[in-house]
Amino acid sequence: MKNLVLFGPPGAGKGTQAAFLKETYGLIHISTGDVFRFNIKNETELGTLAKSFMDKGELVPDQVTIDMLSAEVAKNLDSKGFIFDGFPRNVLQAEALDVLLDSYDTEISAMIALEVDDEVLVERLLKRGETSGRPDDANDTVVRNRIKIYYNETAILKSYYAAKDKYFGVDGVGSVEDITVRLNAVIDSLK
Numbered sequence: 001m002k003n004l005v006l007f008g009p010p011g012a013g014k015g016t017q018a019a020f021l022k023e024t025y026g027l028i029h030i031s032t033g034d035v036f037r038f039n040i041k042n043e044t045e046l047g048t049l050a051k052s053f054m055d056k057g058e059l060v061p062d063q064v065t066i067d068m069l070s071a072e073v074a075k076n077l078d079s080k081g082f083i084f085d086g087f088p089r090n091v092l093q094a095e096a097l098d099v100l101l102d103s104y105d106t107e108i109s110a111m112i113a114l115e116v117d118d119e120v121l122v123e124r125l126l127k128r129g130e131t132s133g134r135p136d137d138a139n140d141t142v143v144r145n146r147i148k149i150y151y152n153e154t155a156i157l158k159s160y161y162a163a164k165d166k167y168f169g170v171d172g173v174g175s176v177e178d179i180t181v182r183l184n185a186v187i188d189s190l191k
């Protein structure tokens with residue numbers, strides 16, 4: 001299996017690029033944010049819980065998120081692999097993911113990070129908020145809070161995967177096509 005963590009701050013373009021990678025490599029794309037939004041839309045219990053955190057730009061509690069992710073993986077075990085988008089967000093989640101994949105005799109092949117400057121991110125997210133209907137994109141304070149949490153809690157994952165020689169940084173500024181080409185080059189270079 002080829003299991004990729006697509007990494008980068010909110011607004012880096014993970015969702016856009018995941019859609020191309022999924023097609024090219026036949027992988028299952030799991031975006032934890034998308035699964036939460038689906039649950040909010042369908043007014044499930046999980047959705048109500050997640051919403052109370054998401055509206056403030058805070059992370060949903062780890063165990064809730066890990067259980068949800070585990071269920072999504074379990075549904076797709078016959079696939080060629082996964083693109084994890086928006087997960088893991090901290091070391092506890094990364095460790096839980098390792099344990100989960102190990103239980104299926106597989107592992108993370110690489111973390112590929114889209115690197116984009118903060119001010120470009122804020123601009124992109126607020127612009128997306130004008131049309132996406134995502135409340136957490138529409139408000140400058142919430143957007144900056146999400147970026148702050150990324151640097152405080154999530155960015156440390158770079159060292160987690162670098163220590164295992166699994167971290168690959170990709171310049172996330174440029175046209176969508178150019179960035180796809182850069183990502184494909186990294187994935188094609190993996191064993």
Ligand code: AMP
Pocket residue numbers: 010032033034036053054055057058059060061062065085086087088089093136146
């Ligand atoms: P995203 O679509 O990845 O930007 O995620 C939107 C929001 O969903 C985040 O700000 C969090 O509130 C929540 N969320 C998504 N993924 C996770 C995760 N792995 N852990 C905790 N909360 C998450």
